[in-house]
Amino acid sequence: MPPLSRSFSREVRGEDGDGGGRLHRAPPNPSDVKINVEGAFIVDDESPFSETKNGAAGEGVYLENKDIRLPHHTAVVSHVAVDIGGSLAKVVYFSREPNSVLEGGRLNFLNFETERIDLCIDFLQQLKQKQLKLNGSTPGQLCVMATGGGAYKFYDRIKEALGVEIIREDEMECLIIGLDFFITEIPGEVFAYSEEEPMQFEEPRTDIYPYLLVNIGSGVSMVKVAGPRQYERVGGTSLGGGTFWGILSLLTGARTFDEMLKMAEEGDNSGVDMLVGDIYGTGYAKIGLKSTTIASTFGKVFKMKREAERNAEDGEGLSHADSEDDAELAGFRVEDMSRSLLYAISNNIGQIAYLQSEKHGLRHIYFGGSFIRGHTQTMNTLSYAIRFWSNGEKEAYFLRHEGYLGAVGAFLKRQPKNWGRRNSLEDVDLHRLVSWREQAKASSSKAET
């Protein structure tokens, strides 16, 4: 497998040179770095990189086509940020516009499978070498802001490969800083979802606290945010994107997340789910359960396997027995399984998020993380769950850059305070409400191994 596909490496093509050794270098003084977000907007189709930024760019790499233009930012930016999660490593970096017609620059977004961290490191290496062309800094000045578990797990490896300063930042804090930035500074970023109007955008605003962040990656974290950098991980669940990928990969043979989501779109969950109607023959009106309500995810498998076994016994003897497993797996549509699991995981997260928001008195619920991927079924299910459980009193909010909260937060940690228009990143470390006792509850589950 080539380390980077052609279209992918084209993006960071520029002057060669440097090779800058592996010595530690002092990063630029943070107070020198100011990002001007005035007039920031999300680039949709007219990106000059658009031909190179359209989804997968080689195995294990995904380029986003939704850069954030910063038309008034001209200063040098010599750092990149990476948020290395259990399944994906998300990268955010700044680049000047490639031709001089446009002023300023843009934030670029891409991710790598964590399993291919080697590709990610190669990419950072290339960024380092193209630094002058990209953002005006000199090669070797690169500073890597790193967060997520991989910032610890791969610290030595990245440091050795790049020979630059790696600054590690707390994962939860970065998530919050990133989300605060998106809510307060970027128009067209935050939206509510409904089938009738898929993207009802929220205007950037400053009175954002308190809120609940539900970050859905491989696993799920739920974070109560009371003010700038005042946060507490109140819960989570291990049933997240990794569960969806893992079970479907084993059941269906699908190899990518997008393939699985595509299957889910074409599936009918009632092919594997036991509905209330399957149990009652009708609804259970007395307690408000419709006949189409899902009673048991994958609950129909039991019934149908037993039926198939009986048919085999009664009618055709054991002729099916040899290939039983294949036949049974084939007997259920992979599309139906995908849809069932997507519903189950989204519904479950929705219910827990609602209950946590109730427990902590939070009206606004933001859903982030790479599981969502702008997928309409996922957002529809999460939105429905929040409206359903709250009797319409609460609303789910989504983000265009939902997978990059932590990476953007780490990127912004390199900022002087008060750089944003709305002071959303005011330094309030002294007031940080980190209750250690409460945080001990943070584990979404335990392991008895």
Added chain:
Amino acid sequence: MPPLSRSFSREVRGEDGDGGGRLHRAPPNPSDVKINVEGAFIVDDESPFSETKNGAAGEGVYLENKDIRLPHHTAVVSHVAVDIGGSLAKVVYFSREPNSVLEGGRLNFLNFETERIDLCIDFLQQLKQKQLKLNGSTPGQLCVMATGGGAYKFYDRIKEALGVEIIREDEMECLIIGLDFFITEIPGEVFAYSEEEPMQFEEPRTDIYPYLLVNIGSGVSMVKVAGPRQYERVGGTSLGGGTFWGILSLLTGARTFDEMLKMAEEGDNSGVDMLVGDIYGTGYAKIGLKSTTIASTFGKVFKMKREAERNAEDGEGLSHADSEDDAELAGFRVEDMSRSLLYAISNNIGQIAYLQSEKHGLRHIYFGGSFIRGHTQTMNTLSYAIRFWSNGEKEAYFLRHEGYLGAVGAFLKRQPKNWGRRNSLEDVDLHRLVSWREQAKASSSKAET
């Protein structure tokens, strides 16, 4: 397949005769039926039926070996109760002691796969024919108390087959009546679980309200109980026993629930689960996540499949490609998958139950339903989850007859009021707090089909 195995049919062997037609017959006046629970106790090993009651009695039938002896009950009981859920049909009936040495009689418990409802109907037919021998009533007097979704779905079929009165009772109400009975009347029934002391029995008591019932069958219902027959289904989840069975049956080829639980006992969930340590290389102490905390259920599958693919590409070419799916499925131990899913479903139910108990101010949480089956890992995980989330302030309670709450409730609906020692079944229908608006929230999930 024989309709009933030998050991199974032996249990209801008795005088033949009757054949009692299919006419409707008026059931005995309920006020004639009084069950004397004085001195009731659970029979463990010394059952005169013990050789016939030891688990599966033929395909699709399961006999319990934990009858409840009613040493002082001598009156005729001419009804049986059946609770027909999505996967299992649970039967409770009374029988006199088979020899005259012992006074009184006992409650008997068994279940059928709902898919084999024909076996269940056969069994009820046999009970009807052996009625005189079993309980002193005349053949044909049988009355069937039915609850669960199948009481509606199979109503016509059962009625036509048996030709007796079928009285349908509300499922939630029966669950609560059954649970109240067990808590207040039966010593050695309710217990808390811990690894050190697996069964810490609770004494029967009367001040039991309010409490939360979490009933785990194919799906999961959570019911807030404020007083006798004052209940409200406050939530639930579609991730229940049916999900465990369905996914594992497809992944592992296991054919019975007990086989799956056995596998789980021998598994190590870290073979498929992504732990915090897999992401961080260590714990995430700042927010209280240990390195062994489960971050993502089945989350390791992604990583390991990618790794296997790369190895195949880098080293051995495509030699594995032909049998890729089988190899990958085989690459993960079925035992590990079983344990992972058991943990995930139990943890998830535990967290939601805790959050619901918080929202509704309930200190006692009772877990019932056929998913539990007295399985120590399940109870340990549920107990741990409740203690963990509540900081040790709440406790999970289990029942020896956890799968029979609804069936026992339906059985007892045939009782005159105040029959129990503690009046636990006092008729308070007038005060029933059934809030219809609240109940509209009862659906554990929605279906978009």
